Amino acid sequence: MKSKIPVCLLSVLATSYVSAAPFEECPSKAFLIQGTPAQMFGIDLVSAKATVLAPSLNFSDETNNESVNAVGFNYKDQYMYGFSKQSPKSVVKIGDDYQLERLVVNGLPDTNFYVGDIHVNSETNQAVYYLYHPKFGLYGIDLTEPADEYQADLVAGSASWGLAIYDFAFHPNSNLLYAVESNGDLYEIDLNNQTPTFVANLDIAGDTGANGAGYFDVKGQFYFSNNRSGKIHKVDLSISPVNGYTPTAAVFTLGPTSNQNDGARCAIAEVKVTDNSIDFGDAPAPYQTSLEDSGARHLFDPNADQTNLVYLGATVDGENINTRSDLLLTPDDQSDDGVKFVTDLVAGNTSQIIVTSANDETYLYAWFDWDQNYQFDADEITVSKYRLNQGDNSILVNVPDDAVMGTTWSRFRVTDGSETNPITATGGVIGGEVEDYSVTTLGSLVYPGENSWVTLAFEDKWPFSGDYDFNDLVINYRTTIIDQNGVATGYKIEGELVGIGADFHNGFAVRLYETVEGSNDKRILRSQINAEKTSLLINGLEQTHEILEQNTEDAIFVIMPDTWDYIDKQSNCNYFRTETGCDSNNKVTFSLFIDLLPGTATADAPKYTLDPFIFAADGHYHGEALVGKDPRSWEVHLKNQQPTEKFDMQLFSFAESDDASDSSQGFYFQTETGLPWAIEVGTSWAHPKEGVDITHAYSDFKAFAESKGQEKPMWFNNAKPANVISRGE
Numbered sequence: 144m145k146s147k148i149p150v151c152l153l154s155v156l157a158t159s160y161v162s163a164a165p166f167e168e169c170p171s172k173a174f175l176i177q178g179t180p181a182q183m184f185g186i187d188l189v190s191a192k193a194t195v196l197a198p199s200l201n202f203s204d205e206t207n208n209e210s211v212n213a214v215g216f217n218y219k220d221q222y223m224y225g226f227s228k229q230s231p232k233s234v235v236k237i238g239d240d241y242q243l244e245r246l247v248v249n250g251l252p253d254t255n256f257y258v259g260d261i262h263v264n265s266e267t268n269q270a271v272y273y274l275y276h277p278k279f280g281l282y283g284i285d286l287t288e289p290a291d292e293y294q295a296d297l298v299a300g301s302a303s304w305g306l307a308i309y310d311f312a313f314h315p316n317s318n319l320l321y322a323v324e325s326n327g328d329l330y331e332i333d334l335n336n337q338t339p340t341f342v343a344n345l346d347i348a349g350d351t352g353a354n355g356a357g358y359f360d361v362k363g364q365f366y367f368s369n370n371r372s373g374k375i376h377k378v379d380l381s382i383s384p385v386n387g388y389t390p391t392a393a394v395f396t397l398g399p400t401s402n403q404n405d406g407a408r409c410a411i412a413e414v415k416v417t418d419n420s421i422d423f424g425d426a427p428a429p430y431q432t433s434l435e436d437s438g439a440r441h442l443f444d445p446n447a448d449q450t451n452l453v454y455l456g457a458t459v460d461g462e463n464i465n466t467r468s469d470l471l472l473t474p475d476d477q478s479d480d481g482v483k484f485v486t487d488l489v490a491g492n493t494s495q496i497i498v499t500s501a502n503d504e505t506y507l508y509a510w511f512d513w514d515q516n517y518q519f520d521a522d523e524i525t526v527s528k529y530r531l532n533q534g535d536n537s538i539l540v541n542v543p544d545d546a547v548m549g550t551t552w553s554r555f556r557v558t559d560g561s562e563t564n565p566i567t568a569t570g571g572v573i574g575g576e577v578e579d580y581s582v583t584t585l586g587s588l589v590y591p592g593e594n595s596w597v598t599l600a601f602e603d604k605w606p607f608s609g610d611y612d613f614n615d616l617v618i619n620y621r622t623t624i625i626d627q628n629g630v631a632t633g634y635k636i637e638g639e640l641v642g643i644g645a646d647f648h649n650g651f652a653v654r655l656y657e658t659v660e661g662s663n664d665k666r667i668l669r670s671q672i673n674a675e676k677t678s679l680l681i682n683g684l685e686q687t688h689e690i691l692e693q694n695t696e697d698a699i700f701v702i703m704p705d706t707w708d709y710i711d712k713q714s715n716c717n718y719f720r721t722e723t724g725c726d727s728n729n730k731v732t733f734s735l736f737i738d739l740l741p742g743t744a745t746a747d748a749p750k751y752t753l754d755p756f757i758f759a760a761d762g763h764y765h766g767e768a769l770v771g772k773d774p775r776s777w778e779v780h781l782k783n784q785q786p787t788e789k790f791d792m793q794l795f796s797f798a799e800s801d802d803a804s805d806s807s808q809g810f811y812f813q814t815e816t817g818l819p820w821a822i823e824v825g826t827s828w829a830h831p832k833e834g835v836d837i838t839h840a841y842s843d844f845k846a847f848a849e850s851k852g853q854e855k856p857m858w859f860n861n862a863k864p865a866n867v868i869s870r871g872e
Contacts, residue, residue: 163238165221169409171417173358174214174223175368176200177401181211183241184399186406188366188375188414189434190421190442191396191571197241202229207243211235213259213310214407216358217286219270223407224286226256226274234272234284234293250295252279257405260320260357261286262313262334273298273320277305300337306330312357312365315410317383323354323367327392329378331385342385345392348521348567350374356406360414366395372564373400377437393437394570400563416463420444421571422454423464424579425476426552429517431569432579434465439556439568441575453559454501454576455481479578482555485537485678486736489585489625490546491593492635493539495680495736498555500531505575506560507531507538510568511553513546513584519554519568527565531557537683544593548586548627554579586626587635590751591825596621596638598828601757602820603647605779605812606768606800613822613837614644614721614868616651616706616757617830619730620823624750631748633738640706640731642868644721644833648705648760653735654787655698657749665749667698667739676738681709682731690735695788702733705760721833726868752823756780756787768797782819783811817849824859829867840866 172185175193183197201207207229214225214237223237227245232255235243251274258275272284274295280302282295311322311332320332327345332338347369356368356375363381368374377395382388416434422441424432432438443452443459452459458478464470485495488511498507509526510519525540554568558575566572591597596619602608603615623635636653655667672691679686679702692699703709709731712718716725759765759774769777776791785806786792795804803815812820831840838845843858 163240163242163244166239167221169218169221169412171409171412171414173356173366173406173408174216175356175398175404175406176211176214176225177399177404179210179403180206180208186375186396186398187418187442188396189416189440189571190418190445191398191573192418192442192445193399193573200237200241200243202243202245210403211243212255212257212403212405213274214405215259215261215272216407216409217261217263217270217272218409218411219263219268220286224259224261224272225405225407226259228255234274247292248284248295249292250297251282252276254279257355258308258310258322260310260312260407262318262320263410264318275301275306275308275311277307278302280304298334298337304339306339309353309355309370310357310367310405312359312408313410314363314365314380314383315359315361316363319383321359321365321380322357323376325351325353327351329390331383333384343389345376345378345390347376347392348394350376350394353404355401355404358406358408359410360408361411362413364414366408368398368404368406370401370404373398374564374567374570393431394567395437396571397562397566397573415465418442418461419463420447420461421463422459422476422478422576423462423470424554424577425479426554426579428467428470430512430552430579431518432464433467433470435467437569438464439554439577440571441556441558441577442571442573443576445573452501453505453557453574454478455555455557455578456499456501459576476578478576479580481557481576481578482580484580484582486635487585487625487633487738488540488542488546488582489587489623489635490542490548491544491587491589492623492625493541493734496538496540498531498536498538500533500536500557502531503533504560505531506558507536508556508558508566508568509540509553511540511542511546511582512551513543515547515549515551521567524565524568526555528560530560542584546584548584550581550583552579553582583627585632587623588626588745588750589623590621592621596827597752598641598824598826598830599755599781600822600824600828600830601649601779603645603649603757603779604766605777605820606794606797606802607766608801608814608818610834611818611836611838612644612721612831612834612840614642614718614830614833615647616640616645616649617642617720617828618651618755619827620752620755622751622753624745624748626745629745630741631739631743631745633736636700636702636735636737636753638733640703640709640719640733642721642830643706643710643719645718647765648707648763649757650701650705650760651703651755651757652692652699652701654700654754654756655737655749656754656784657751658754658784665747667743667749669695669698671740671743672698673738673740676736678736680734680736682733692789697787698737699787699789700735700737702735705763707760718833720868721830723832752781754780754784754787756784756821758789768794768800779820780812781821781823782813782817783809785809785811817851818845819848826859828859829862829869831867835866839863
C-alpha cells in the first residue's frame with residue numbers, strides 16, 4: 144500500500160514551509176532519539192555526556208506527540224532522516240533546528256518503521272535511505288536529489304530475512320550493513336546479493352534486550368546502544384567484510400536509558416577525546432585502557448565548574464589517551480592515590496585494602512586480573528557498587544584459590560551511584576574516577592583449608608588436671624604461609640574465639656615454630672620479622688598493643704593479652720559460650736598479618752598449626768604455682784610442644800602436680816597416662832559444657848589420647864549432645 148498525504152497538506156507544505164538549514168559540519172557526537180513524544184540527545188561517545196539538543200521534536204505547524212525512529216544521518220546533504228509515527232505516518236527530514244519536515248514517499252506499506260540508516264556511496268555520490276520491517280522487508284528511498292515526491296523500492300527477498308533487530312548502520316567504507324539482535328548475534332548484510340550473513344554471537348555479558356541505536360565512525364568502529372541498560376557497546380569492524388577474524392564487543396560508553404532508543408551519526412566523523420576533564424586508567428596494553436580499546440574513563444567534571452567532583456584520594460586530573468601510543472607516552476597518573484594495599488594478595492585468602500573517598504555516599508567497583516590474561520574479565524569483579532563513606536574505608540578482598548602468582552593489574556572505579564546497572568571494567572561514565580594499580584599475587588599453603596577450621600581447646604589449671612572440661616579457652620584456628628616463587632614472604636593467622644569457661648585470665652599467643660619429629664624443628668626468628676608491616680585485627684579493628692614480643696629470639700605474637708577483655712557475656716551467664724543457654728552471643732574474630740624480611744625459603748619455614756599457646760594474663764591471680772612469679776612465665780602448649788624461652792622451667796617440678804613432662808624424652812604438657820592440657824581437633828568442634836569432663840562429653844577421647852592417637856581417631860564425632868555446646872553455624 145502506498146503512503147498518501149492529503150493534497151491540501153501538500154499545498155500548505157509547498158507554499159509556507161521553509162526547510163531548516165543543514166548541520167554546518169559532520170558532527171562527532173551521536174544523535175539519540177528517545178521517548179514518546181520524541182526528544183533528541185547529543186551523546187559524546189568518549190565522555191558519555193548526554194546533552195539535550197531538543198526537549199521535543201515537533202513539526203513547524205503542529206506538536207508531535209509520537210515517537211521518531213529509524214533515524215539516519217545523510218552526510219551528503221548534512222540532514223538527518225527518520226520515520227514519524229504521528230498521523231499521517233511519514234518519512235521526516237531534520238535540520239539544525241531539530242524540527243520535523245514531512246516528505247512525500249510513495250511505495251511504503253502502511254506500518255511503523257523502527258529500523259533505518261542512510262547509505263552514502265562516495266563513488267557514485269548517491270544517498271539512499273533504507274527502512275526495514277521484519278514483516279514487510281527492506282525499502283530503499285533515493286535521496287540523492289531533492290524532490291517533491293520520493294519512491295520507496297523493496298529490496299528483493301528482504302521480507303523473508305526475519306531479522307529481530309531494532310536498528311542497523313552502514314559501514315562508511317565497505318558499504319555493508321551491520322545489525323545486532325537482542326541476544327548479541329551480529330549480522331552483515333550485502334545489498335548486492337541481498338542476503339544477511341550471521342557473523343558471530345557477541346559476548347555482551349548478559350546485556351540483552353533491544354539494541355535500539357547503531358552507528359559507525361570513520362575508522363569502521365561499530366557502536367550499538369542497549370535501550371534498557373544504556374550501555375553503548377563497540378565492535379571493531381575496521382576490516383569489512385568480516386573475514387578471517389571473530390569480532391568482539393566491549394562496553395564503550397554508559398549512555399542514558401530508555402524503553403525506546405534510536406540513533407544516528409555521521410559515519411565519516413572521528414571519535415576522539417576533546418574534553419580535558421576525562422580521566423583514564425593506567426594499565427598497559429593489551430589491557431583496555433586507551434580510547435581505541437574502549438578503555439575505562441570518567442568525565443570527572445561534567446559541568447566544567449570543578450564542583451561536586453567524585454574521586455578517590457586527594458586529587459583527580461585528566462588525560463588525552465586516544466590510542467595505545469598515547470598511553471605509552473603518558474606517565475603514571477599521579478592522581479591515582481586513593482587505594483592502599485594493607486596486606487598481601489594471597490591465593491585462597493582474604494586481604495585488606497583501604498580506599499579513601501573524597502565524598503560521602505560514593506560507590507566503588509574493583510576488578511583484579513587474577514588469571515593474568517591481560518584483561519579484566521566479567522567474573523573478576525571483586526567489588527561491585529560498594530558504598531563508600533568520606534575518608535578511609537576498610538574493604539576485604541577475597542583472592543581466589545586459582546589466582547596466578549606474579550605481577551598483575553587491578554582497576555578501581557568510583558561513581559556517584561546514579562547508574563541504573565553496574566558498570567563494567569571498560570567504557571565511559573559520567574562523573575567519578577578510574578585508578579589502576581600494579582599488584583603482586585602470592586601463592587599460599589592454607590591449613591587446614593581456606594574455608595575450614597581446626598579447633599584449639601585449652602585447660603588452664605596446669606600443672607593440675609582441674610575439671611578437664613577443655614573449654615577454658617576454645618578457638619577456631621587457621622594458618623596460611625605466603626609463598627612467592629619458593630620464598631616465604633609472610634603469614635596470616637586467623638581464628639574465632641568460640642568459648643571461655645575459665646575462672647583464670649589467660650592470654651593467647653602464637654610462636655612461629657613447627658616441631659618436626661626426628662629432624663630439626665623449623666622456626667622463624669624475631670629478627671626475620673618486618674614489624675612495621677605486621678598488623679592484627681580483632682573484630683575488624685586494628686590493635687595497638689605490643690603484638691611482637693620483646694626480648695625473645697623466636698618470633699612470638701601476642702594476639703590477646705587477656706581473652707576476657709574481648710568478649711561480652713550474656714546476662715545471667717558466668718562464662719562465654721560454655722553454659723546451657725549461653726551460646727548465642729557473637730564469636731570474636733581475629734586476623735594476624737605477618738610480613739617477613741627477605742631470605743626465608745618456604746621449604747625451611749614452619750607451617751601448619753605452628754605453636755599456639757595460652758599464658759597467664761598480667762595482673763590476675765593464676766593459682767598457687769604462680770604466686771610470686773612472672774605471670775608470663777606460665778604457658779600451656781599442645782602435647783609434646785616445648786615451651787617458649789619466656790617459660791619458667793621450674794614449673795615442671797612443681798610439687799604434687801599432675802604433669803609428667805620429660806624434656807629428655809621430648810614429652811611436654813601431658814599426664815603420666817598421656818592426657819594433654821591442650822588439644823587440636825581437626826574440625827570446627829562442639830566443646831564440652833562447663834564442668835563436664837571431656838571424657839564424659841566424648842567417651843572415645845580417653846582411648847585416643849592414651850594410645851597416642853592409634854585408637855579412636857574420629858573420637859570427636861561421637862559427642863553426647865546434652866554435654867556439649869552447639870557450634871552455632
